[in-house]
Amino acid sequence: MRTAGFILAIDSYLVRKGLVSILTRIQGIRIVQEFSDSLIFQQYAQKQEIEFLIISQSLFDRSSELFVSRPGLLEKTILLKESPVSPDNTPNSISLLEGKEQIVAKIRRITEMHSNFHPRGFSSELTQREKTIVRQVSLGLTNKQIAETLFLSTHTVTTHRKNISSKLGIKSVSGLTVYAIVNNIITIEELSSKPSE
Amino acid sequence: MISREMSMCQAVFENMQLLPLLPRFQIRLGFGEMNVEEVCKAHQVNPDFFLEIANAYLDEAYIPGEGLSRFSLGTVVDYLQGTHAYYLDIALPNVEARISQLLAASSLSDKEVALVSAFFQDYKQEFLTHISEEEQDILPYILELEKQSALEKPDPAFLQKLQVYSIREFEQEHERLETSLEHLSRLIIKNLPPFEDVQLCQQVLHDLSDLVKDLSDHAHMEDKILIPRVAELEKALLESMHKP
Numbered sequence: 001m002r003t004a005g006f007i008l009a010i011d012s013y014l015v016r017k018g019l020v021s022i023l024t025r026i027q028g029i030r031i032v033q034e035f036s037d038s039l040i041f042q043q044y045a046q047k048q049e050i051e052f053l054i055i056s057q058s059l060f061d062r063s064s065e066l067f068v069s070r071p072g073l074l075e076k077t078i079l080l081k082e083s084p085v086s087p088d089n090t091p092n093s094i095s096l097l098e099g100k101e102q103i104v105a106k107i108r109r110i111t112e113m114h115s116n117f118h119p120r121g122f123s124s125e126l127t128q129r130e131k132t133i134v135r136q137v138s139l140g141l142t143n144k145q146i147a148e149t150l151f152l153s154t155h156t157v158t159t160h161r162k163n164i165s166s167k168l169g170i171k172s173v174s175g176l177t178v179y180a181i182v183n184n185i186i187t188i189e190e191l192s193s194k195p196s197e
Numbered sequence: 198m199i200s201r202e203m204s205m206c207q208a209v210f211e212n213m214q215l216l217p218l219l220p221r222f223q224i225r226l227g228f229g230e231m232n233v234e235e236v237c238k239a240h241q242v243n244p245d246f247f248l249e250i251a252n253a254y255l256d257e258a259y260i261p262g263e264g265l266s267r268f269s270l271g272t273v274v275d276y277l278q279g280t281h282a283y284y285l286d287i288a289l290p291n292v293e294a295r296i297s298q299l300l301a302a303s304s305l306s307d308k309e310v311a312l313v314s315a316f317f318q319d320y321k322q323e324f325l326t327h328i329s330e331e332e333q334d335i336l337p338y339i340l341e342l343e344k345q346s347a348l349e350k351p352d353p354a355f356l357q358k359l360q361v362y363s364i365r366e367f368e369q370e371h372e373r374l375e376t377s378l379e380h381l382s383r384l385i386i387k388n389l390p391p392f393e394d395v396q397l398c399q400q401v402l403h404d405l406s407d408l409v410k411d412l413s414d415h416a417h418m419e420d421k422i423l424i425p426r427v428a429e430l431e432k433a434l435l436e437s438m439h440k441p
Contacts, residue, residue, distance in 0.1 A: 030420065032420075032421075047432070048425075048428075049365065168376070169373055169376040169377070170376065170377055170380075171323065172316075172319035172320070172322075172323065173315075173319070174312070174315040174316040174318075174319045174320075175316060175319060175320065175323075175377050175380070177312065177316070178312070178316050178377075178380045178381060178384050179380050181312075181384060181388050182380050182383040182384055182387060182388060188306075188308065188309060188312065188388060188389075191308055191312065
């Protein structure tokens with residue numbers, strides 16, 4: 001399963017660790033490296049591929065050359081500001097004054113915008129259709145049987161199954177069944193006497 | 198964070214999470230007054246490497262230091278194989294045996310027993326596949342990369358492969374093995390009827406939680422230490438190609 005790798009370049013220890021504690025609770029996000037010093041950060045950034053970056057205003061101001069030399073970087077960067085940001089401001093800014101939900105929502109938006117990452121915990125929520133399919137898989141139906149019940153092509157069901165597996169990181173029928181039970185998609189009583197193929 | 202001058206006894210006493218790491222380095226208890234470096238040397242372990250691994254285990258946010266370039270990838274590969282062997286020979290069979298014992302002594306319905314057994318069997322199969330892929334494809338690639346990097350004239354066929362493949366691809370596809378296990382714990386806590394053998398049930402939940410933590414630390418170590426080091430080597434080799 002793909003995870004979105006974040007670099008944090010923030011000079012304040014407390015702010016950086018605070019953000020780490022938020023990010024590590026968002027599954028599907030990985031903190032690749034933390035920096036407090038702009039020179040060390042720039043040395044790193046010259047050499048390494050960066051998926052996503054959260055940078056404080058002061059380090060950002062001191063790293064202007066980097067952003068000139070790496071034109072694609074800016075759109076994968078979230079700027080951390082000390083002052084409030086107006087709602088119509090670029091989505092790529094977070095203010096220290098914002099609440100956890102807003103911060104998480106912005107991080108979610110930027111990862112979704114730029115790739116097909118599926119950070120677990122929020123965007124990995126299954127769609128209603130996917131839940132229906134997980135339910136039928138748990139009941140022991142084959143892809144063909146599911147396609148017939150839902151008036152879909154087998155190909156479409158296969159695609160749904162792939163998306164479900166990559167969202168949840170679960171491939172096996174028994175794994176999906178346990179997931180479905182724990183998440184109230186099906187009850188143990190409803191399972192057929194043979195829970196998996 | 199532990200350092201080379203620290204007493205090994207104190208390091209372990211204060212950080213009991215290090216205990217499962219020691220056998221992977223063939224390090225035995227009974228350290229006496231030896232410090233971390235002395236214990237490592239006595240067991241033919243590179244102290245820099247031991248410190249990198251131990252500190253990465255102790256602190257999720259640990260940033261690998263300069264020590265990173267001081268040990269060979271062969272050392273890392275040995276350690277990874279040791280860890281895989283620990284999962285296959287000790288951790289998984291232990292959990293499996295405890296789960297069967299728990300199921301055998303329970304008053305669960307046939308359906309519930311079948312569900313848990315099928316789940317664990319499938320999980321074990323996925324686990325084995327995952328590890329054998331790493332051992333058959335990734336680890337030999339890493340060793341070859343290190344070998345080629347040391348050569349005056351690297352093999353052109355290998356260089357060609359290097360231009361299209363990078364360890365970063367492996368990182369992207371690196372699946373997490375701990376997710377499914379977490380669902381099993383939730384199933385026991387939330388959905389299954391209570392087990393009569395409360396002690397055994399607690400033990401199973403602790404085993405599962407330890408294994409989840411260990412797997413997540415292991416993935417962390419592969420992502421934070423192994424992959425950056427391999428990527429560094431890939432880059433250096435590619436750059437050397439363009440030099441006259």
